Amino acid sequence: MLCSTCRLRPPVTDDGRCLLCAGPAGAAAPMPPAPAFIAPQQYLRSPEGLAKAVVVLLAVVAAADLLAVAAGLNTRRVIAAGLENDFAAYDEAEAALADNLSGTAGVLQTLASLATAVVFIIWFRRVRLNAEVFDPSMQPMRPGWSIGARFVPIADLVLPRRIAGGIWTASAQTNTDGSRHTVPATVMNLWWGFWVVSLISSQYATRRSWKAEQPQEILDTTALVVASDALDIVAAVFAVLFVRRLPRMQGERAALGMYPLGAPGLSGRADWGRAH
Structure with missing residues (x-):
């Protein structure tokens, strides 16, 4: 006109x-x-498909950890049996089998952990980009740090949790009056806490096992390795709960169609129904 x-x-x-x-x-x-408020849609993409892949891989990690726990307990049994009679009746074939079982479990743990880490980082970046649309003011670091934070020594124990907190807060539903709906972050805190503890305990047990030479030392360090594997299983369980919960939160928030003024991606259509 x-x-x-x-x-x-x-x-x-x-x-x-x-x-x-x-x-x-x-x-x-x-x-x-x-x-x-305006409704940006361009950069919203569903993390559901990636989340399912991460959950499957976490289940594989937990299975590999269970195998490692069984292998560690078997190794302790073999060594303890030898210590009882000063290795006078030590079964070398059984000891070799125990070593092979531990080695196989270790390889499976490494492969499963690497694959999970790659897919998890991709998923984490996806939910971080969605959070940028929902509320960029709640994000403590730029989107690129959702990947880069994992590769900073020492800081990788803190920064990803900080980024996850911003994602969690921004992904919570808003109330009808525009105020924020608070969602308890218990699952996220338990996941990150157990993951950090299991990582530190694994590194400590590994260094101890490298130095162990005497049978009693090997027996003690094997117990440490078993304990770290058990902690990793618990961390994987809470990680599954976290990975499943966050996409649901983002889906509920996306359904509201109300986002803060000035968020990126102000045009286009949401692609929440399909995973990429």
């Missing part, structure tokens, strides 16, 4: 005239208020 007088410029007054044709009276006419 153009000005009803000059037919050149868009109208700004109730009678259809542009700013120049309306004169001083038109210049004083109030502009319509900007909406407090």
Whole structure:
């Protein structure tokens, strides 16, 4: 629609005239208020497919850990039996089998952990980008850190949890009056806490096992390794709960269609129904 007088410029007054044709009276006419919220859609993408892949891989990690626990307990049994009679009746074939079982479990743990780490980071970046649309003001670090934080020594024990907290808060539903709905972060805290403890205990047990030479030392360090594997199983369980909960939160938030003014991705269509 153009000005009803000059037919050149868009109208700004109730009678259809542009700013120049309306004169001083038109210049004083109030502009319509900007909406407090708008609905960006372009960058919202469902993390559900990636979440399912992470859950499957975490189950594989837990299974490999269970195998490692069984192998460790078997190794302790073989060594303890030898210590009872000063290895006078030590079964070398059984000892070799125990070593092979432990080695196989270790390889499976490494492969499963690497695959899980790669897919988890991809999933984590996806939910972080969604959180940027929901509420960028709640994000303590830029989106690239959702990947980079994992590769910073020492800081990788703190930064990913900080990023996850911003994602969690931004992904919570907003109430009808625009206020934020608080969702307890217990699952997220337990996941991260057990993961950090299991990681530190695993590194400590591994270093101790490298130095162990005497049978009693091997017996003691094997117990440490078994304990760290058990902690990793618990961490994997809470990780599954976290990975399943967060996409549901983001799906519920996306269904509201209300996001803070100034968020990126202000055009396009949401692609929540399909996972990529």
